[in-house]
Amino acid sequence: MGWGNCEGLIGRISVEKQPRFTGKDAPALLLLSSSNHTLYLAAPDGRCAAIAVQSLPDVENFVDGIPLSKACPLSGESLPVALFSAPLKIPKEKERFFVTITRKGLIKKTDVRELPGPSAQTFTLAKINSGDELLDVLLTGGDDEIILVSKSGMMIRFSESEVRPMGLVAAGVNGIKLNNGDEVIGGMVYNKDEDILLISEDGKGWRIPASQTVLQGRYGQGIIAARLAKASGLAGAVSGPADMNVLVYFERLAAKSIRLDYLPAVKRASSGKPVFELKAGEKVIGVKPIIENLGRWENASPQKPVKRTRRASVKATTTVSPTSRTPKEQASTRRKSSPPTQAELPLESKQEAVKSGRGGSRQKTSTSSTAVKKSEQKASTRKGKTTKPAAQDELIQPVAKRRGRKPAQRKP
Numbered sequence: 001m002g003w004g005n006c007e008g009l010i011g012r013i014s015v016e017k018q019p020r021f022t023g024k025d026a027p028a029l030l031l032l033s034s035s036n037h038t039l040y041l042a043a044p045d046g047r048c049a050a051i052a053v054q055s056l057p058d059v060e061n062f063v064d065g066i067p068l069s070k071a072c073p074l075s076g077e078s079l080p081v082a083l084f085s086a087p088l089k090i091p092k093e094k095e096r097f098f099v100t101i102t103r104k105g106l107i108k109k110t111d112v113r114e115l116p117g118p119s120a121q122t123f124t125l126a127k128i129n130s131g132d133e134l135l136d137v138l139l140t141g142g143d144d145e146i147i148l149v150s151k152s153g154m155m156i157r158f159s160e161s162e163v164r165p166m167g168l169v170a171a172g173v174n175g176i177k178l179n180n181g182d183e184v185i186g187g188m189v190y191n192k193d194e195d196i197l198l199i200s201e202d203g204k205g206w207r208i209p210a211s212q213t214v215l216q217g218r219y220g221q222g223i224i225a226a227r228l229a230k231a232s233g234l235a236g237a238v239s240g241p242a243d244m245n246v247l248v249y250f251e252r253l254a255a256k257s258i259r260l261d262y263l264p265a266v267k268r269a270s271s272g273k274p275v276f277e278l279k280a281g282e283k284v285i286g287v288k289p290i291i292e293n294l295g296r297w298e299n300a301s302p303q304k305p306v307k308r309t310r311r312a313s314v315k316a317t318t319t320v321s322p323t324s325r326t327p328k329e330q331a332s333t334r335r336k337s338s339p340p341t342q343a344e345l346p347l348e349s350k351q352e353a354v355k356s357g358r359g360g361s362r363q364k365t366s367t368s369s370t371a372v373k374k375s376e377q378k379a380s381t382r383k384g385k386t387t388k389p390a391a392q393d394e395l396i397q398p399v400a401k402r403r404g405r406k407p408a409q410r411k412p
Helices: 294-298 312-319 327-337 347-355 369-378 390-402
Strands: 002-004 009-011 027-030 037-042 047-052 082-087 097-102 106-111 134-140 145-150 154-159 184-189 195-200 204-209 234-240 245-250 256-259 284-289
Touching (some): 027 284, 037 134, 082 134, 134 184, 234 245
Parallel strands (some): 234 284
Antiparallel strands (some): 002 027, 037 047, 145 154, 195 234, 245 256, 245 284
């Protein structure tokens, strides 16, 4: 969606229709949003209007939109300088803030939940001091880093945590130290994978990797971002991926669209490369990106799917599972692995178990079979008749008593 630069028109257009971004019909502000969001339009004096996105008319071109005064309580003289949107119901587990930036370097952080819903009345988004005006509004996650760029070519990067949350009617705190006659011309959220595009008033440009910036404390002079010619200053600063398109606005010419990678990447504190050939009396007055606001709500903190990995023990269990054997194989395995029973023990082993009081224990002995045979021969009678050893009778009787049976009396 966007609104016209000269006539102050506003409308809603589908992303699939590929609107024209250049020429006299180029919109002054663009915002990627959703139909179930609330749109906030911030004026230079700090007043803000809230309307439902779905209430805007769906048009083919931005010039077919309706006057701004019919869509929101802002008058035609107070055209908005910043657009942002928020869902009707904000999840409690998500921390989202909006940061206001002024020309004099004041910044203020406020919780998004303090914003009112769609209304026919304006509200104060931030208190703007005399001689100052609102420049931009950023959406942050609470622990981001903010970059401010001044007209003289200075740049500062500091942590958002250095700014405490404030109410809607607060003015904010200083973000950067400015010299006399200097002002802030751009603000952005730091992303190490993006590039920063700087455009000067005389048509020169810089594409600086964001990783070249230095993290500092809030309210410092910053570092040199670009070396400018005399009587010239920066007109705008945006950040984004190398393939992002931005709109460059001129004082008399129609707006033009360029990609960030149109310029070669250079180091900071270097001289700019000519981008536009401007005639005498012409200059660049601003640079605006297509604000990817929708991604701040839906894709701000994507959770990667957790891949389930099999452990070695689980893998072994599944490959050698007892359920894969037949009942006969399982029974044979149990018989082979189980210890010998009382009946399977040798004779002398049984006698030792009885004397020690562990008749039911399954302990192995080293008694050989020859020793058993000798004991049987000594137990034979005078008549030559072989009888069972007396030791075996001593074994049978205690076992019979334990089993609850009457011991058998053998005949002489």
